[in-house]
Amino acid sequence: MRGEAIHLLSVKDENLKKEITLKDVAEAAGVSKMTASRALRGANDVSKVNVEKVKKAAKEIGYVGNHLAASLTKTNSNLIGVVLPNLTNIVFSHVMSGITGALDDTIFQPVFGVSDYDEEKEYEVIKNILSWRPAGLIVTGTNFPESTKLILRQAKIPLVQIMDTDGDIIDSVVGFSHEKAGYDMARALLETGRERIGFIGCIIENDFRAAKRKAGFIRALDEAGHNLVCDYNVDSVSTISVGRGLVDEALSAHPELDCIYFSNDDIAAGALFRCIEKQIAVPEDLALIGFNGMDISNCFPGKLGTSVTDRAGIGSAAAKILLRRCTGEMSIESEKIVLEPQIRLGNLLENSSSS
């Protein structure tokens, strides 16, 4: 019994002792902890001989630095917090991709949270991420409840809000006005002579940006003396099949439609697929307009209209702002970067009744 207990103890001891620290590296290299520490980061004031010795020792004993401890000595860590509403929507994957791309080869690592378009959850996620004392934070959108804005401000770290420039801006922002994007597209469509325009969308609750595009779109129609011919909205995910179904419904209820504005490219593509089956000429008889300029918007080149957004560019620009503000002098001011979507109407331009 006793022997076994001792054995267990020694095993446990071995596991605990396992953690290889800077001290071990220092001893193995025959220098002090400080010299080892300095040598392992970019050595400024360490002799070449010692740098070599330390790096060699570290590699040999398999030393893995402890960012936790290192960060504790500074006011914050080398983590960059990222809060996105969703990841199944590939738009945000592109954003995330832009962020990770910009953070490549830097000392920063993204810590990630998803809000699921839920304000409560978003608050909790942000709070949790702030507990890791990130050097900077990227959050999506400009519509936050007061409580969230409070902790964001109190964090006293560089903050970049992305995607949307319409609402409240706390610090820096990268994106564009979705209201304007919707407005501009409506103007462009009206210019091609289309007037009997409908809307079909998958705008889930709290997707403020899709709602803003729609609002801007309606505002432009209104200014031109038009209304939406029809207005369908479903709370769903499988957007291609939703587009297939709703375009059918819309066309039977409103055969006069000559254009439909969709909340995104997927649902517009779904509608196109259905129109191809029904042999409806797109865009000649019916223009279909999506949003984002994803790969799928080119499924049949020229057929779908869209606003091409630079998702990765937004993520990248946001991360770069943080890099500037976290590494450079703290004097760097807040920035506002607007990356306007590019309207692409394809064949619709060749078929405008005004030409």
Next chain:
Amino acid sequence: MRGEAIHLLSVKDENLKKEITLKDVAEAAGVSKMTASRALRGANDVSKVNVEKVKKAAKEIGYVGNHLAASLTKTNSNLIGVVLPNLTNIVFSHVMSGITGALDDTIFQPVFGVSDYDEEKEYEVIKNILSWRPAGLIVTGTNFPESTKLILRQAKIPLVQIMDTDGDIIDSVVGFSHEKAGYDMARALLETGRERIGFIGCIIENDFRAAKRKAGFIRALDEAGHNLVCDYNVDSVSTISVGRGLVDEALSAHPELDCIYFSNDDIAAGALFRCIEKQIAVPEDLALIGFNGMDISNCFPGKLGTSVTDRAGIGSAAAKILLRRCTGEMSIESEKIVLEPQIRLGNLLENSSSS
């Protein structure tokens, strides 16, 4: 000069003093740091009165805990490392989504890294993430160079390899055999009577899984006494347009083709779009087979074949393994979870020459 210096100092002091710590909470609540600490986590041995006092004080002074310091006292943090090859491919977004979903409402937060299918970079990313002393780690794939396997093993934390079950498994694994997936699909196609089968893929270097599917596919053809009629491979991203272009090329060079296997759904869909334009009957005259069962594989229901994979399920299962192993007794064993893809051939089944 002197006055200014003092002023600057005092400003700096103010900023530094800014950090609100547990001590401040304790003082505000009139208890010791320890009582405050215990009260703020799930209090077991703290009087209800004190729990209330502490929580109230914390909220009032806007205290945000410091996970960095908390983690330093334990052997590792509440971070979960996640390393994926890529995020522009929506497959990995779905995986990530599954991971964050499973980590919701837990104390764990994902720390994220992208390898870009580059082994060097993957090694660096893993090493960097390990420096944050994560409680567990999720990595993609089963093909790692020796150096990477070494640090993975030395980390002594629960590890889950995802997506692929074919290669070297270090600890736990969630995914399926891509070799078998390719093999099974070829068998299924041969059973429908298709025999003049080609391959078109976007398999970038180090995308071991796509390569394994292709290898398994070829093995099944070989066993049945067949060869690939044609074999196109490009290193590109815009897969829809690649599919459009390559199917044209393949058909003019090999008009006898009755089936094409693609490396994924996007490129298969691109090919389908082109075939629709050319009025080629799919799948009657030409079967097109993708992989993953993404939304786009249903663009024209029944037309495309595919293997439906559960990406989110893989991410979720991997995260749950880590949760079990990080929170439960450490005695929990390694796990292997296989989530086989489901073959979906759509209209091809109704058109098989064997029926």
Next chain:
DNA sequence: CTGAAAGCGCTAACAC
């Protein structure tokens, strides 16, 4: 149930 002391692994600041 509560508190005091010690220390997690590292680095800034100051000696030498």
Next chain:
DNA sequence: GTGTTAGCGCTTTCAG
């Protein structure tokens, strides 16, 4: 160039 000292904010002992 290099080493020593102190301490980041928290939690784990262990003593009340």
